Amino acid sequence: MDMKSANRKLSLKDKYRLFTRDLGWEPSYRTREEIFPYVQYEGIKVHDWDKWEDPFRLTMDAYWKYQAEKERKFYAIIDAHAQNNGHLHITDARYLSALKIFLQAISPGEFCAHKGFARVGREFPGVGTQVACQMQAIDEIRHAQTQIHALSNYNRFYNGFHAFAEQRDRIWYTSVARSFFDDAMSAGPFEFMIAIGFSFEYVLTNLLFVPFMSGAAYNGDMATVTFGFSAQSDEARHMTLGLECIKFMLEQDPDNLPIVQRWIDKWFWRGFRVLGLVSTMMDYMLPKRVMSWREAWNIYGVENGGALFKDLARYGIRPPKGWNDAEEAVDHMSHQLMLGLYQWSFGTAFHAWIPSDEDMDWLAKKYPETFDRYYRPRWMHIRKLAAAGTPFKNYGLAKLCQCCQLPVVFTEPGDPTLSCHRERVHQGEKYHFCSDHCQALFENEPEKYVQAWLPMPQLFQDLQGDLTAWMDWVFLRDGEDNGDYADSLDRRNFEAWRAMATSNQ
């Protein structure tokens, strides 16, 4: 017997109601507190979860359709890239260092974001919130997968891509991003939303993805451009979710303001430190550069971030505490970090190099106040050491910041010639920091950061300082994955294969 359906097609509004809000129910034999035990302990007061707006009104059926379409396009291009020897179309193999850092440090972060959103989607009581978090959880695992698949093509030809998952856990520089995500994932659901949804996705994502994807386009890397495009439409949704969450908290209760402000201060600074790695990529690692780190900061940090905080001022939110020190650091951080990456490149699963005269002239133009005065003399001296056959390798391992876990390469505010020394004793143990802001984060939650697994001290605990044993343990193949680009296998191979592709040798 045929069933008669009155209305085959639901209106968008009805569909949204049925697929989201209508999925919630009032519990009958358990209290809401038992079902959602994590939603109150952070101190955020919520009076009405229905006030949570979902500006995208996306339902799961439409979501699957869009994502499937993007996946089809993505894998078609990745296939073409592989069959067409896309790896030979990049500017040159120095560019690969940026990809390696991304794969080792950032792609695993996407997976952490997936785990985090899957969790907070369960912990939040509001249905609108749950559905939005569920979609973002699926987005994030998709981003991790598409990035790994796109970059796996390079793994067939070049060193340093082969052990990104182990290196994410073990090698030293990746612990910067890892500790950022560990910190976020071990926080409560609201703080997690500020850390990832607001700080990372809204305030900082433009400084990571826009330069990275433009960098890929400028340097002929279609595979990376493609995963960037495929992720971009998701990012718009994520940014909206982050901003919505922050406005929701601030509108629900005035007592939420100081808690939210403290999280904004914390996660802005933590994100800014992670971006230190991005600054080296923009200023040093792209053979064909898009813009300087300083220029990107002016556009995405000062202009966009400034406008955002102006908008939030009506809730009583002020710009993050570290903002002014960040502004000063922007003219120094890429140089300070890259000098470090070069001298410790025996311990990195990517290559570093001494910038050429042309590179240095570009840097001097982009950093007229700082590069020639502070950093060119160091690079020139390093070049002299290399020319004399005694390339500079700093085997004195580095002091790390207890909070951000970066080597303490940063200088005193107001004096770029002096290392920033900050220390504090907590319950009889001494801890060191890279800045006033990382120290303040520690002092807010000392019990959390005393547990930090700092890779340099660990080397002397488990392996008693044996560098060769350490390389085996972090899957670093000495002479292949590490060292100066100038005499690397990656460079030799790339140049030989490119010559075969473009001449009759």
Next chain:
Amino acid sequence: MPVTARKTYLGVPRDRVENFHGKQLVYVSWDHHLLFAAPFLLCLSPQTPFGDLVQKALLPLLQADPDAAAIDWRQVEWLKDNRPWTPDFGRSLADNGIGHKDQLRLRTPGLDSLYRVH
């Protein structure tokens, strides 16, 4: 401030001195000499004479700097815990009061080949 948590939150420090097989960590940096991108991390026995820390552990690391040969160790100004301090080169780290994870800084006024010190 304590960590906001649902239960008592206890963190165990990972870098306690007993985890270093009888040795300890010492951080050393040379003020205004940032060819070395970060302070050095040294792992030494507390019985190491301070002179050995300087001659055997530190000095080889400093060689890359053009000022290294010009250091007059009798004139070096030292800081420990960011305060002026005078080491005894003949005595051990322990006898000099250098604890686990202490930061030592050396200053060599007048030496700044690569650096435009303010």
